[in-house]
Amino acid sequence: MIVADDSVLLREGVTRLLEEAGFEVIGQAGDREELMRKTRAHKPDIAIIDIRMPPTHTDEGLQAAREIRQQMPGTGVLVLSAYLEEEYALELLGDDAAGVGYLLKDRVSDGARFAEAVRRVAEGGSALDPEVVSQMLGRRRADDPLEELTPREREVLGLMAEGRSNRAIADALVISERAVEKHVTSIFAKLKLPPAAEDHRRVLAVLAFVGA
Amino acid sequence: MTNLRRAQIGLAVLAFVIGIGVLLVVINGEHNTHRGAYAALSLGIGWGFIGTGLYVWRRRPGNNIGPLMTAVGFSGFLKALAFSNSSVVFTIGSLGGVLIYAFLVHLLLSFPSGQLKGPLDRLLVVVTYVNTTVVQLAAFVFTDPAKAGCAHCPANPLLINHSKAAVVINAAQMDIAIALLGAVVAVLYRRWRGSTPSQGRAYAPVLAVGSLTFMLLMTELIVEQANLSSTLADGLTLALFGSIACLPFAFLVGLLRSRFGHAEAISSLVGRLGGGEGRGALRNALAEALGDPTLQLAYWVPDRDAYVDAEGRPRRVDPAPKGKIATTIDHDGRRIAAIVHDADLAGERDLVQAVGAAAALTLENERLDAELRAHIDELRASRARIVTAGYAERRRLERDLHDGAQQRLMALGINLRLARDRIERDPRQTAELLDASLQELSEATGELRELGRGIHPAVLSDRGLDAALKGLAGRAPVPVELVQTPDDRLPSSVESAVYFVVAEALTNVARYAQAQTAKVSVVRRNGQVEVQVSDDGVGGADPEQGSGLRGLSDRVSALDGRLDLTSVAGEGTIVRARIPCG
Numbered sequence: 001m002i003v004a005d006d007s008v009l010l011r012e013g014v015t016r017l018l019e020e021a022g023f024e025v026i027g028q029a030g031d032r033e034e035l036m037r038k039t040r041a042h043k044p045d046i047a048i049i050d051i052r053m054p055p056t057h058t059d060e061g062l063q064a065a066r067e068i069r070q071q072m073p074g075t076g077v078l079v080l081s082a083y084l085e086e087e088y089a090l091e092l093l094g095d096d097a098a099g100v101g102y103l104l105k106d107r108v109s110d111g112a113r114f115a116e117a118v119r120r121v122a123e124g125g126s127a128l129d130p131e132v133v134s135q136m137l138g139r140r141r142a143d144d145p146l147e148e149l150t151p152r153e154r155e156v157l158g159l160m161a162e163g164r165s166n167r168a169i170a171d172a173l174v175i176s177e178r179a180v181e182k183h184v185t186s187i188f189a190k191l192k193l194p195p196a197a198e199d200h201r202r203v204l205a206v207l208a209f210v211g212a
Numbered sequence: 213m214t215n216l217r218r219a220q221i222g223l224a225v226l227a228f229v230i231g232i233g234v235l236l237v238v239i240n241g242e243h244n245t246h247r248g249a250y251a252a253l254s255l256g257i258g259w260g261f262i263g264t265g266l267y268v269w270r271r272r273p274g275n276n277i278g279p280l281m282t283a284v285g286f287s288g289f290l291k292a293l294a295f296s297n298s299s300v301v302f303t304i305g306s307l308g309g310v311l312i313y314a315f316l317v318h319l320l321l322s323f324p325s326g327q328l329k330g331p332l333d334r335l336l337v338v339v340t341y342v343n344t345t346v347v348q349l350a351a352f353v354f355t356d357p358a359k360a361g362c363a364h365c366p367a368n369p370l371l372i373n374h375s376k377a378a379v380v381i382n383a384a385q386m387d388i389a390i391a392l393l394g395a396v397v398a399v400l401y402r403r404w405r406g407s408t409p410s411q412g413r414a415y416a417p418v419l420a421v422g423s424l425t426f427m428l429l430m431t432e433l434i435v436e437q438a439n440l441s442s443t444l445a446d447g448l449t450l451a452l453f454g455s456i457a458c459l460p461f462a463f464l465v466g467l468l469r470s471r472f473g474h475a476e477a478i479s480s481l482v483g484r485l486g487g488g489e490g491r492g493a494l495r496n497a498l499a500e501a502l503g504d505p506t507l508q509l510a511y512w513v514p515d516r517d518a519y520v521d522a523e524g525r526p527r528r529v530d531p532a533p534k535g536k537i538a539t540t541i542d543h544d545g546r547r548i549a550a551i552v553h554d555a556d557l558a559g560e561r562d563l564v565q566a567v568g569a570a571a572a573l574t575l576e577n578e579r580l581d582a583e584l585r586a587h588i589d590e591l592r593a594s595r596a597r598i599v600t601a602g603y604a605e606r607r608r609l610e611r612d613l614h615d616g617a618q619q620r621l622m623a624l625g626i627n628l629r630l631a632r633d634r635i636e637r638d639p640r641q642t643a644e645l646l647d648a649s650l651q652e653l654s655e656a657t658g659e660l661r662e663l664g665r666g667i668h669p670a671v672l673s674d675r676g677l678d679a680a681l682k683g684l685a686g687r688a689p690v691p692v693e694l695v696q697t698p699d700d701r702l703p704s705s706v707e708s709a710v711y712f713v714v715a716e717a718l719t720n721v722a723r724y725a726q727a728q729t730a731k732v733s734v735v736r737r738n739g740q741v742e743v744q745v746s747d748d749g750v751g752g753a754d755p756e757q758g759s760g761l762r763g764l765s766d767r768v769s770a771l772d773g774r775l776d777l778t779s780v781a782g783e784g785t786i787v788r789a790r791i792p793c794g
Contacts, residue, residue, distance in 0.1 A: 059674050082661060085671040086686065087679030106657045109650050135686030140693040140729055 001122070002038055004029035004061065005050035005080070014048060014080075014108055021115035032060045039068055039075060046076040046122040050105075051088065065092055069100065076121040080105045081129075086136045089128055090207065097163070097203040101127035117163075126163035126200045128207070133161040136210045146210070148190050156183040161206045165199050216273065220266050223282060227262040227289075231255055234292045241295030243364035246450060253453040254292035257312075260460035261285030268467065276326030280319040281463065287312040288456070299366035306368075307352055310344040313389070313429065316456070317396055320422040324415065324466070333399065340392055347385045354378035386433050393430040397423045407503070414469040421455060421462040428452040478570045485574045492522065494574050498551065501567050502560075508552040509575075510538070511582040519550060522578060524585025537561075541568035541575060549575045594766040601763045612663055620656035624649050672711050676701045677734060680711050685732060688718045690725075690747070695733035702741060706793050709767050710734055710743050713775070716760050717745035717787040725749025725785055736793060740773075743789040752781035764789075 001023055005011040008030070015025045026042050029035035031054045039047050047068055051061035065077040076099035079092055089102035101121040107114050107129065117127035137146065137158060149157065152173075159169045166184070170177040184202075188195055191209055196202040238251040262285030269278025291312050293305025317340045321333045328334050356374035357365035404412060404419045432448040435441065484497040499507040510519035510527045521527045529550045532538045538550040539561055551568055568575070631645040664670075672680040678697040685692035701707070714732055721730045727749030735742045765775040773791035 058670070082664070083670055084661060084665075084687075085669075085675075085679060085683045087671055087675045087682060091675075104661075106654050106661075109653055135683060138686040138688070138691070139682065140685075140691035 001025055001044045002027045002029060002047045004035040004047060006030050006053045017111055032064045035064050044075055046078060046118060048078045048080060051079050051081040062088055062092055078118060078121045084131050086132050089132050097126040097200040099124045103127060103129045104131060120163060126203045128162045130162055133158050145191050149187060153183050153187050156180060157187050157206060160202055163199060163203050220269060224266055227259060230289050231258050234289045237296045238292050242297050243362055249450060253457050254288060256457035257288035258285045260457060261288060264460040264463055276322055280315060284312055284315040284319060287315050297366055299369055302366045303369055307348060310348050314340045314344040320400060323418055336392060336395055343385055343388050351378050351381040351385060386437050390430050390433050393426045397426050414466050417462040418466045421459050425455040425459060428455050478567060481567060482570055485571060494578055498567060498571060502553060502557060502564060504554045504557060506554060510550045510552060511579040512547045512549055513583050513586055520582050520586045522582050524582050524589050539564040541572060543572040543576050548579050594769050597766050616659040617656045620652045624652045672707055673704060677707050677710060681714055681732060684715055684718060689722045690727050690730050692718060692730045692732060695731050697734045698736045702793055705771060706741060706791050709771055709791055710741060712767060713743050713764050713789045714745055716764050721747045739792060741791045741793045744786060746784060746786040748784045751779045751783045751785050753777060753779035753785050
């Protein structure tokens with residue numbers, strides 16, 4: 001993988017964390033250009049990218065991530081952001097939730113969960129920050145179909161939106177995988193969404209709904 | 213035809229008929245030395261006053277001058293009845309005739325407004341009425357005309373007995389009358405001295421002839437009282453009648469002059485308006501034209517729905533100050549100003565209107581000037597508030613940083629130090645300390661993130677309002693529906709203002725409204741952005757309360773926008789801002 005961040009401290013920190021979790025970091029980048037160059041050269045499974053990098057310190061990381069997704073479909077991108085804003089996340093996802101993640105920077109310090117999210121994205125899944133998801137679910141819509149969901153179904157919906165598999169949802173809520181499946185079917189029916197087999201397609205369907 | 217009009221025509225007809233009757237009575241009066249002269253003078257006084265009185269009454273229905281002059285005319289006829297040979301008619305004339313002096317005093321003292329001005333005026337008038345009615349009757353019942361020097365006079369049917377009382381009462385009545393007349397002349401003179409040149413010219417004929425009449429009466433009474441010379445008394449009485457007969461013409465001239473005075477006032481005003489003598493000149497010109505040095509102007513500021521003075525300071529016009537009246541001046545169907553003038557000019561409102569209309573353009577200019585000044589004052593105040601708010605905001609940031617992230621980082625340092633010391637002795641406690649440190653750290657970063665967004669949300673400048681408002685709506689503790697947001701980007705200052713309006717409004721919803729839901733809509737139309745944040749909470753918010761809304765209002769005003777709060781108790785709250793936007 002490649003870690004891109006303009007702060008050496010953070011870059012090194014993330015690198016060490018991930019190496020300890022068993023990942024192989026093959027390169028580091030301090031700006032967008034270096035990131036693109038090294039990604040093209042090494043074709044990593046995943047690039048972990050800070051959203052804010054030189055030269056403009058606005059959203060270079062995001063642009064780079066989108067470029068990588070377009071040009072190198074085999075490389076997953078995980079954007080680390082200081083901003084709790086759904087807009088960035090939705091932009092990054094575009095119309096494909098495979099191999100993509102958007103997490104708040106703070107998540108880095110929760111080693112195990114961070115590693116889990118990195119692994120998910122590297123394997124073609126998706127990882128969306130729980131706070132971003134809760135923000136999206138927190139908004140009200142006219143004639144809100146979300147109102148029809150039970151509290152448990154809302155929880156399941158949130159975890160689905162984060163990109164978690166049924167297995168992971170079952171673990172998080174301490175229920176059976178079978179029960180999760182039933183909730184998922186019910187949610188899709190209530191929201192009138194077409195059923196989706198793969199986790200990342202499911203993420204997209206859910207996000208397309210709540211992000212509208 | 214109104215009732216008043218009908219009554220006036222009735223009075224005119226009555227006056228004509230009575231006049232003919234009076235003429236016959238006077239001509240045939242056997243106890244009358246100058247029948248012809250008195251007949252002519254009586255008719256002149258009666259018809260003159262009634263005619264002029266009815267004319268003035270018709271032109272100025274709200275003014276007492278007309279009715280008073282009519283009353284003088286009729287009491288003049290009454291007086292002439294004393295020449296009658298019939299005992300009853302003679303008695304009516306002798307008793308009621310002196311009323312003419314009371315009406316004259318009342319008329320002159322209330323000229324030109326028709327109102328008595330002060331306690332002294334009122335006292336003089338009341339005493340005169342008493343002196344010419346009650347006292348007159350008291351003297352009359354003890355007077356036998358035959359024994360009082362009028363051999364040819366008819367008998368007095370009210371006579372109780374001829375006694376000394378008549379002489380005493382008569383003497384008292386005359387003394388009172390002389391004193392009264394002296395006081396009235398003094399008051400009239402003072403009034404004339406106190407008037408402006410143009411008023412003076414209009415008042416002069418009335419006041420002069422009026423004063424002459426009263427002085428003649430006074431002299432006649434003195435002569436009569438002292439029993440000096442009956443020939444002199446006779447002459448004086450004739451002169452007095454003549455002078456009274458002249459009074460209606462004095463009133464007509466005065467009226468005409470005051471009409472000319474209006475025209476003159478307006479033309480001199482128009483002349484001065486061109487002069488451009490700077491602020492205050494217009495007020496002075498109007499004050500002079502209307503003869504009211506205390507006159508004030510108030511300019512209408514439509515978007516405040518209020519009046520301001522020439523300096524742009526708020527000015528209350530309704531209710532007008534004590535003793536003042538405000539006359540509104542319109543131009544092209546729009547209210548532009550109010551002239552706050554002396555209540556004395558109440559009867560001259562048409563003049564005030566005319567003068568106001570003549571000055572309308574200049575008034576409109578000064579109004580714009582005053583409006584500008586008002587805006588500048590407001591701007592200055594809001595700029596000062598913005599600067600102050602800026603400092604307050606910095607202090608708040610400093611405090612938040614100090615109390616929040618900095619404290620947490622210090623605690624983190626301590627925990628790490630403790631963990632470092634225990635790492636070999638007590639691995640379990642070390643792990644706990646490290647967990648606590650991680651928790652502390654995550655809260656510190658969370659706080660820093662919130663702080664950063666409070667200063668300026670990056671997504672707003674990167675992605676625009678829709679994205680930033682989605683975030684705001686999602687984070688608000690109360691469910692928020694984003695009804696509408698503009699698709700295209702707006703100038704960044706406008707986007708910022710809109711964002712902070714919504715943020716502050718949503719904060720208030722969460723804090724005070726006890727609402728179930730809130731709605732946010734941002735619409736761009738007709739060259740402006742309209743932001744509306746509404747909730748279904750308890751309402752009743754006070755726009756003056758809290759610096760948050762005031763700060764927002766300043767922020768919006770700085771962009772020439774406007775912030776309004778509608779919050780009826782029980783009906784939720786609506787915060788609405790309109791900001792011009794190309």
